[in-house]
Amino acid sequence: MKLRIWIGLLGLGILLGLMTVYRVYTAGFVVYAKTDVLVWTLPLGAYIFFSLTSSGLAFVSSIPIVFGVKRYETIEKRTIFLEFAVLMGSFVCLILHLGSPLKVIYLMLSPNLASPLWWLATLYTIYLVIIVSAFWRIHTARTSKVLGVLVFLIAIATSTTLGWLMGMTDARPTLNASFFTMYFPLTAFISGLAAMLLFSLLTAYFSNREITQEKNALYNELARMLGIAAGLVLILFLWRSIIGGISSTAEGYLAFKHIIGSIPYNIELWLGLFIPSILMLIPSIRVTVWGKVTAGALLLIGMFAGRLEFVLSGVVRPLGQMAEGRPEFVSYMPTISEILVVVFGLSIMLLIYTLGDRFLKLEQVPE
Amino acid sequence: MSRYAMVIDLQRCTGCSSCSISCKNENNVSDGIYWSGKITETSGTFPNVRFHYIPTLCNHCEDAPCVRGCPTRAMHKLDNGITMHNPKKCIGCRYCMINCPYGVIYFNWSNPHEFWRDKRVLIKGGTSSPAEETRKVGGKEIPYYNPEREATLSGIRAKGVVEKCTFCDHRIKKGKLPRCVDACPADARIFGDLDDPKSQINKLIGKFRPFRLKESLGTKPGVFYIRDFSSAAYPRTKGGI
Numbered sequence: 001m002k003l004r005i006w007i008g009l010l011g012l013g014i015l016l017g018l019m020t021v022y023r024v025y026t027a028g029f030v031v032y033a034k035t036d037v038l039v040w041t042l043p044l045g046a047y048i049f050f051s052l053t054s055s056g057l058a059f060v061s062s063i064p065i066v067f068g069v070k071r072y073e074t075i076e077k078r079t080i081f082l083e084f085a086v087l088m089g090s091f092v093c094l095i096l097h098l099g100s101p102l103k104v105i106y107l108m109l110s111p112n113l114a115s116p117l118w119w120l121a122t123l124y125t126i127y128l129v130i131i132v133s134a135f136w137r138i139h140t141a142r143t144s145k146v147l148g149v150l151v152f153l154i155a156i157a158t159s160t161t162l163g164w165l166m167g168m169t170d171a172r173p174t175l176n177a178s179f180f181t182m183y184f185p186l187t188a189f190i191s192g193l194a195a196m197l198l199f200s201l202l203t204a205y206f207s208n209r210e211i212t213q214e215k216n217a218l219y220n221e222l223a224r225m226l227g228i229a230a231g232l233v234l235i236l237f238l239w240r241s242i243i244g245g246i247s248s249t250a251e252g253y254l255a256f257k258h259i260i261g262s263i264p265y266n267i268e269l270w271l272g273l274f275i276p277s278i279l280m281l282i283p284s285i286r287v288t289v290w291g292k293v294t295a296g297a298l299l300l301i302g303m304f305a306g307r308l309e310f311v312l313s314g315v316v317r318p319l320g321q322m323a324e325g326r327p328e329f330v331s332y333m334p335t336i337s338e339i340l341v342v343v344f345g346l347s348i349m350l351l352i353y354t355l356g357d358r359f360l361k362l363e364q365v366p367e
Numbered sequence: 368m369s370r371y372a373m374v375i376d377l378q379r380c381t382g383c384s385s386c387s388i389s390c391k392n393e394n395n396v397s398d399g400i401y402w403s404g405k406i407t408e409t410s411g412t413f414p415n416v417r418f419h420y421i422p423t424l425c426n427h428c429e430d431a432p433c434v435r436g437c438p439t440r441a442m443h444k445l446d447n448g449i450t451m452h453n454p455k456k457c458i459g460c461r462y463c464m465i466n467c468p469y470g471v472i473y474f475n476w477s478n479p480h481e482f483w484r485d486k487r488v489l490i491k492g493g494t495s496s497p498a499e500e501t502r503k504v505g506g507k508e509i510p511y512y513n514p515e516r517e518a519t520l521s522g523i524r525a526k527g528v529v530e531k532c533t534f535c536d537h538r539i540k541k542g543k544l545p546r547c548v549d550a551c552p553a554d555a556r557i558f559g560d561l562d563d564p565k566s567q568i569n570k571l572i573g574k575f576r577p578f579r580l581k582e583s584l585g586t587k588p589g590v591f592y593i594r595d596f597s598s599a600a601y602p603r604t605k606g607g608i
Contacts, residue, residue, distance in 0.1 A: 028477030099459015099527030320470030
């Protein structure tokens with residue numbers, strides 16, 4: 001009964017998403033809160049969030065093969081499947097961000113190897129093929145070291161290329177930072193850890209499955225890793241603030257001053273990094289299920305806000321002739337259609353995961 | 368091979384906007400999109416103020432960041448130095464808009480020229496609808512449609528793709544100057560070939576001290592600005608303390 005209600009809710013999310021697709025491709029992108037200045041908004045932020053979470057899950061799923069920690073094999077299959085589901089969610093958001101998604105065929109017919117966007121599209125296509133193959137191997141009770149290593153390498157490549165895409169824009173001082181090629185894989189990793197913990201624990205709770213002692217110990221280990229990694233990212237995040245606030249150019253500083261007071265920035269800092277790292281570094285909270293679920297959920301909410309903050313930080317300040325007749329900073333509030341794009345991506349991801357959990361024996365351990 | 372560029376003489380420019388209007392007519396540019404725009408600035412504090420006007424357009428940069436970032440080569444360089452866009456290949460990712468430091472690339476958020484598609488009349492039996500107006504004068508989508516634009520680019524660009532100034536490449540092919548240059552009543556826009564040492568633009572670039580927008584970024588813009596308009600005079604002074 002609970003499952004039916006859940007599937008019904010996801011179906012509703014998908015239906016609303018399909019209605020949004022219709023609106024976007026008939027009325028145009030005017031249904032988004034976009035202007036000539038705010039060219040990238042919530043749908044792209046959601047895409048970055050999902051795609052980096054998927055890369056982070058790939059890092060987690062690679063632990064047994066790449067780092068030889070065999071006890072992580074018990075969560076490998078679920079993690080790889082979750083990676084796939086999250087990636088599908090990211091594709092939904094990406095498609096609804098593109099003005100003419102049917103023309104993506106030109107990525108093959110007319111490639112530009114100098115473009116990070118071309119590399120990103122190519123790498124994500126390869127990534128999709130590899131994770132589907134890796135999952136299939138595990139599903140057929142086999143394991144492949146080559147595929148495991150490839151998943152790990154491609155996850156590094158996608159997350160760093162995303163840093164290249166976003167972080168090397170000379171025109172936008174707040175985006176222009178090689179820092180992102182490092183920040184993205186790190187935050188991807190903590191997002192992957194958080195998603196893994198959250199989904200595993202919630203799935204066990206809602207399907208009344210008992211968590212074995214061995215798995216519980218593993219989850220506690222992952223939670224400790226999450227606490228340490230989130231703490232490290234927090235330090236990096238604070239340094240980013242200090243560098244942006246003190247030693248950047250005047251133009252960068254002004255944009256940064258605007259962003260530092262924004263809601264997404266503060267959600268990322270406090271909910272996404274500070275509280276989860278504190279929660280996971282206190283042993284008595286770390287060993288509890290609620291502690292891990294809360295930390296995982298908060299971290300993902302914080303990361304989502306952080307991706308949005310990141311995208312907006314690059315576009316809120318109008319450039320060149322676009323600044324004519326506009327304030328120094330433009331404000332942004334997502335529209336219902338933009339929110340529904342995220343709901344659509346999330347519903348697709350959750351539906352895939354729910355069906356996978358039901359029919360694909362995600363608890364299975366490769367031989 | 369030619370390498371086209373433009374010189375804008377700010378002393379001659381009166382800020383009349385005929386460049387923008389003629390550009391819109393020539394290229395069937397939709398509402399809210401400005402292939403030819405401006406940057407205005409007010410300096411000083413009242414009553415000591417001045418108004419500055421800089422006409423802008425795509426800079427047709429030699430090292431164009433929009434071209435470098437475009438994943439499908441929809442944004443590309445022509446041999447004559449023009450930065451051209453092919454809407455057929457554009458996936459609408461808007462990465463070029465993110466990469467362009469000059470804010471001169473626009474996206475078609477909705478169907479262009481929406482107003483002229485309207486079939487409603489203001490006064491029934493009295494006035495025509497915008498769509499009817501267009502049909503009556505034989506225009507394509509808009510009454511003032513210029514079919515010559517179709518020679519090298521879609522006459523009107525579709526929803527979901529970007530667009531920008533092309534230096535009127537379709538006119539250049541016919542040996543004509545870009546429309547904004549032709550239309551400028553003050554002859555403030557001078558167009559020519561950078562590779563031709565005898566060209567007017569090379570003479571002006573050599574004669575005056577030109578500047579280009581955001582030169583520090585290294586994009587090597589193809590639009591040069593010379594001189595600055597000022598009718599103001601002041602009595603000779605050394606100031607004082």
